[in-house]
Amino acid sequence: MLKLDARCSHPLHDSAATRRIELAGSAALPPHTLMQRAGLAVARLALALSPHAQRIWIACGPGNNGGDGLAAAVHLQQWGKQPVLTWLGTPGQAPADAADAHARALQAGIAVADSPPAQWDLCIDALLGLGAARPAQERMAEWITRINAASAPVLAVDLPSGLNPDTGCASQPCVRASHTLSLLTLKLGLFTAHGRDQAGQVWFDDLGVDCGVEPARALLAGAPACAPRPHATHKGSYGDVAIVGGAPGMTGAALLAASAALHAGAGRVFVALLDNAAPTVDTRQPELMLRPLESLEVQAMTVVCGCGGGAAIRAPLARLLSTARHAVLDADALNALASDSQLQTLLRARAHRQRATVLTPHPLEAARLLGSTVEAVQQDRLGAAETLARRFDCTVVLKGSGSIVAAPPRPSVVNATGNARLATAGTGDVLAGLIGAALAAGQPAYEAACQAVYHHGRLADRWPATQPLTAGALARAVDFSG
DSSP: OEEOOTTSOEEEBOHHHHHHHHHHHHHTSSTTHHHHHHHHHHHHHHHHHOTTOOEEEEEEOSSHHHHHHHHHHHHHHHTTOEEEEEEOOOTTTSOHHHHHHHHHHHHTTOOEESSOOSOOSEEEEESOGGGOSSOOOHHHHHHHHHHHHSOSOEEEESSOTTBOTTTOOBOSSOOOOSEEEEESSOBGGGSSTTHHHHHOEEEEEOTTOOOTTSOOSEEEOOOOOOOOOOSSOOGGGGOEEEEEEOOTTOHHHHHHHHHHHHHTTOSEEEEEESOTTSOSOOTTOTTSEEOOGGGOOGGGSEEEEOTTOGGGGHHHHHHHHHHOSEEEEOTHHHHHHHTOHHHHHHHHHHHHTTOOEEEOOOHHHHHHHHTSOHHHHHHTHHHHHHHHHHHHTSEEEEOSTTOEEEETTEEEEEOOOOOGGGOSTTHHHHHHHHHHHHHHTTOOHHHHHHHHHHHHHHHHHTSOTTSOOOHHHHHHTOOTTO
């Protein structure tokens, strides 16, 4: 059994692949073996998480997820616990494995209660797992509501009941677990959209079944390698970044991106502000070189375009797309792109000239680019990111909980670092600057995006609880050495 660590990369599978793996594993083993292994794994984790818990409510659904809970109850009773089983199934209609687990529980002297206990020390959610075809109703919905209303810890079997395994979207009601034990495979939905909120700490047990024959739907991001900088280098070794943005009233966004690129180790950072009244020097960061856009040789630079750009970014965007060596398009540059087919054509042409481009939309910007809605994007974040990457032939970072990096045919990556403290103005500008610095240093677009997204989130995860996280402080905290 493995406790998931954001530093390690892991394959993520969808529900269809998981079912095929389950069928293959069951066929290769004696009857009911796989469910018995699952029940033992659940019971062991429950004991490890709550060693002093006595009364354990095991809420079992009618399918095989409920069967895992029934199998776990036998072990917990043998270890001196008081499992209280509630089951929404019937022996005559249950799947064969679940019916066998129910019979074993009865043979062990464990009764099935008609209703949940009044109090419990730990709840094991074995209601739905992969079997959620529609939102929970009637008794199941009532049980989920009771689970969420209690203060006791919750261990979800495979998935929190009500969570879509492929998209991470939570139906209502949905169990909010403190821990989730993902069985056979790691499910994509545990790490994006609502998944991270609903699943809590994720654990994994492959139950001794090899899933290597099934390709992963995506990868869970791991910590990128951070090689030390050779002594025999100079500022030219790490490239030039040009930040283009900062229309009147929004110059701070461009300066935040510039600060992030500077602290991430870019050789030189230029800032072309789109406000004629803007200052020509940042006295707090004199390393930044504020210049008119016309004076910059962007064909040799990585251009981070759009941070605080407003409507003014539209005028130079066509030239930047045509000439910039590498480009990171963020914020208002994406909004301009969404409404201009000529700009979209120029963007697609960059790939044919082997000029790297990274788009960094949040869900609303992604919806505009796709001609869709925020709700549709969030219902399939992975699909939305991959569609954008294919449509514009570039690398896409779809920001949000479980940010996604897509660059087909490379495997898409779901990032597990970061937290809600990043939900504040300017942190997206910092991310754009980090990606720009990585591109300028010579990293390919996919690797640059994965590295920047990981470190951006990791900074927030390590942020002292007693200090406010602001975008400016975040940019200054960047350490390009890793």
